[in-house]
Amino acid sequence: MTSSVKNQSSTGKLISGLETKAAALGFDGVRIAPASSIPQAPERLRQFLEAGYHASMGWMAETEDRRADPAVLWPEVRSVIMLAMNYGPDVDPLAHLSDPQTAGISVYARNRDYHDVIKGRLKELASFLVSRAGGDVKVFVDTAPVMEKPLAAAAGLGWQGKHTNLVSRELGSWFFLGSIFTTLDLPASGAERDHCGSCRSCLDACPTHAxxxxxxxxxxxxxxxxxxxxxxxxxxxxxxxxxxxxxxxxxxxxxxxxxxxARLANEAKLIARDDLQAPxxxxxxxxxxxxxxxxxxxxxxxxxxxxxxxxxxxxxxxxxxxxxxxxxxxxxxxxxxxxxxxxxxxxxxxxxxxxxxxxxxxxxxxxxxxxxxxxxxxxxx
Structure with a gap:
């Protein structure tokens, strides 16, 4: 059932409280987008799948309809709260390339599994929202058929760079995304515009020309x-x-x-593992x-x-x-x-x-x- 916050004053207090609670839980950004904010997603996803760019990830095609439209995944959703959690490294992320006897592990995986870290905190934030404003909620971290990057761009957390990942003026390219779907009609934060310009550093850096x-x-x-x-x-x-x-x-x-x-991440927040830095x-x-x-x-x-x-x-x-x-x-x-x-x-x-x-x-x-x-x-x- 669709819900709405009563008035502008209470809405402002709710959003302010949500932002404060999110920061206390370790999130570095919180923005809101209408569930209907990515109308271009279905066609772009269709083109991606038709080109075969999803490789063997058949689950992307199997969940195409739900993935392309939040309202197909959950018809009652009205607003999507997008959260960012910084994992910016405090060392050169490509240092392993200079020592071929060490193993290169992607920065995000040098910490405890981010699914475990973020989902529990999303649930706590969602509970906070329900306790203050009611409505129904669902939380998602990566594994569900949710197009988190277009939604995050629509919400204003950043923009999708030429490497297709989200980029932020505050966090660079180093942050996780999580989402809270809610039946509440919440005010949109506004989309972020593309700031890549003529730069193609990410494209030229790819070893396999992907x-x-x-x-x-x-x-x-x-x-x-x-x-x-x-x-x-x-x-x-x-x-x-x-x-x-x-x-x-x-x-x-x-x-x-x-x-x-970008700011460096708080290692305690993500539970960094020293044994995965340069094995x-x-x-x-x-x-x-x-x-x-x-x-x-x-x-x-x-x-x-x-x-x-x-x-x-x-x-x-x-x-x-x-x-x-x-x-x-x-x-x-x-x-x-x-x-x-x-x-x-x-x-x-x-x-x-x-x-x-x-x-x-x-x-x-x-x-x-x-x-x-x-x-x-x-x-x-």
Missing amino acids: FPAPYQLDARRCISYLTIEHAGPIPQEFRKAIGNRIYGCDDCLAACPWNKF RLADLAKLDDQTFRKRFSGSPIKRIGRNRFLRNVLIAIGNSGRRNMLSEVRPHLDDEDPTVRGAAVWALRQLADADLFEQEKLTRSRGEQDVTVLEEWSPHP
Whole structure:
């Protein structure tokens, strides 16, 4: 049932109280948009899907109608409260690129899982809203079919940059988004205009050229997609460009000039994990399923599973150029998972001399049944 706040004075007090409560909960921005504020979203989403830019993320197509329009997801919604939580790093986010024996983990994943951190606080803020003004609410963080970035831009938290992520004049490119859908009719904050201008730093920074045009992202070429969402072997053409990035990629975010105005995040707020800042590839290569789960408990990394994670680690080891790391590769040539075995073969090819590679091939490829692994053993152009 649609609800409304009684008068302008009480509305002002409500919004002021909401902002104060949000700040106390650790949010760095709160803005409001009408649920009807993204009428262009359905067509843009349709074009994205028709181009195949969603890659293997079939759930995007399956939830297309709900994703494109908040009112389809929840017919009673009238206003969307968008929240930003800063995770700006206090170190060079790309420092790992200078040391090929370390693993590059996207900045957001170097902390406790943001879903756990933000959702509980969104629920608390939503409860505060209901206690002051009534109405019904629903809270969402990333996993629901909600187009958070267009809604956040419509609400005025920032604008969608040419890398398709949201950019803020106060937070740069480093912040999480969460939303509260409400049946209340709340005053809109007003949209933020695009401040990218002629800059294309984010586009030029992409190692795999994943932007077919400004404001368009082809997930099939994106390192974040390839290392997190993509199952099976990583296509050959992208492996070298991945370097030592084993979970996500921050290159386009880090290149944004607006980051120079961003504030550093409060580490206590996000619960930063020191063990994920610059882990050694050699240590990560030793993880079995049990130790993987233990090490990444409470981390978003845990969701991709040990096999996909080891695939990424082995690609990074192959790119390290360090022959001494062959000792970390060879045990995985017999791994139970074919994706891990295949990545180990590729890493072996990069680090071993021709004689050693042929020796291992002669020993191990004879009994191999998986087609993708046999392709890794075959001569490459």
